[in-house]
Amino acid sequence: MTARNSEPPLLDVKGLTVEIDGRRGPAVVVDGIDLHVGRGETLGIVGESGCGKSLTMLSLMRLLPNKIRVSKGTARFDGRDLQTMPTRELRKVRGGDIGFVFQDPMTSLNPVMRIGDQLCEPLIYHRKMAKTDARKRAVELLRLVGIPGPEERLDAYPHELSGGMRQRVMIAIGLACEPKLLIADEPTTALDVTIQAQIVDLVKDLRNKLGMSVVWITHDLALIAGLADRVVVLYAGTVVEDAPVDELYANPSHPYTRGLLASIPTLSDAPAARLSSIGGTPPEPGRRPAGCPFAPRCPLAMDICRRDVPKLEPISSGGSHRAACFAVNKALKAA
Template identity: 70%
Template sequence: MTALLDINGLTIDIDRDSGPARVVDGIDLSILEGESLGIVGESGCGKSLTMLSLVGLLPNRIRATGGTAHFAGRDLLRLSPAELRKIRGAQIGFIFQDPMTSLNPVMRIGDQIAEALIYQTGLDKPAAMAKAGDLLELVGIPSPRERLMAYPHELSGGMRQRVMIAIGLAGSPRLLIADEPTTALDVTIQAQIVDLVRDLKDRLGMSVVWITHDLALIAGLADRIAVLYAGTVVEDAPVDLIFERPTHPYTRGLLASLPTLTDRPMSRLPSIGGTPPEPGRRPAGCPFAPRCTLAVAACQTEVPRLRPVAGSDPRHRAACFVTAKEGAAA
């Protein structure tokens, strides 16, 4: 299978008065046609900036400074703003975290979806309104055509997030990027949104990137998981292997901090001590070494690259001098 999106050695720097500070440090990621990729990692590790860089939406003073990101054969990092505008929405759709800030509160939702459709597809207003009703039906909103007339505040949080998904799908994108789209919702609604996106992915044959802090939530949707730490991919594997054979010490820490059914409600979760490096203050060697209980001398001086995990599936890779070869003798 060919990759729809292939990111190689992506670096992103923040332009500070004191000089550039690196936040994304050589990310390698690829997404196959029809595949769903979960991206996990703690706050500040560069998940959102990585995705925003693809469609030319990085904030002021933050720039992609190296690497390539081929999408359907073209390097997105080298396209003009006008070319990227054509790709946004039409080929790469986005869903963001908080529908209350992304939806216009004084505009009926039908008009908002129709606006996206007119922009993406050039439909006229009546055709766009009809299609907007179809999209609301597709994302599972009851009485979809009546709902076109509603304002955002008249819908529940989960329904608003479904409207955001409808807008994300308006241009029939080949890739849908969801950046923590359920964080503001309660747990049962989160699960419904995950199910909806999985169902839509299968029906529409698109690829999905789903960014989250929540490894357990993503398990039901993702074919593959990439674990980010301090602006690099530290592990990348089919979802089952992330749970059955977590290899990078950071991934193991993330899994250890998941609540299990046997935990007593008030028992404390084990967590990873320390904090990730600040942008621009990366240690010389492995960025996780200062927090890692397994670190050896090489970890302090050399940056480990993603490499196949010994004795595992060929698609399972981890960036660790110590654990990636653990299974070699077995």
């Protein structure tokens, strides 16, 4: 499902810039990114570890750790500015209209609190439910995310569940208040492949049932192929390419996206070709090169790439597919 053009997006992020205080002063880690998510739409955010995915998400909810702050940009949710909204208002949105699933359930579930109480908390706080109703709803939620014997699980502590079951509990908490938007930050990274696939199917199913929007953050382009409507590719805190998902797979343009796709093994690949991937590592915060941040690793880098920062520009006629790359633009002009 894609957003109808007349409707403003549910989430609209413009020029979001995040800085970290370092020994040599502030270093930019998220560099003016633009994102939007329509109602009912699923946006995939993809990039290697360290490219700023989690900080982007945390900054939306004003949950950034110490010494890290938003220095520029706006983030509007349902027409309201998340950055300037009074904290009291923001608390109502967090866990209410915006549900979260964090990367690591062992650090985000409370280890000394029973599963049932952790599920009931948002229902009591956001939806003003009575304790008994909240417990009934908690059982429904556990059933919804495929946890067997939900009544008995209410009294369990997180360490009594397997990794896959804990992740399901996290998703149940994220969904507790039937959010308009679910933001999931690498929710399956710690899990084995079959459970990953089950969780992706589960979120797809719930999204269709509840009509919510989803932002799914991952380093794994293959994982979101069947889930996302659109994909944003992040590199070193900048958007290097965005496109509808089918278009991105059919016609990946930025050399970084192509590199990410080349790292995905396919059945037809010869064994030797399977592990082709991008050499080198992304720049550390504070050590971003001049020009395009990907230039030092890019097989197509030209002089201009080491000097100027490429802008995100449409590369398809409808404008829904964009890339920030001098080489791509040069090739388009030549064609």
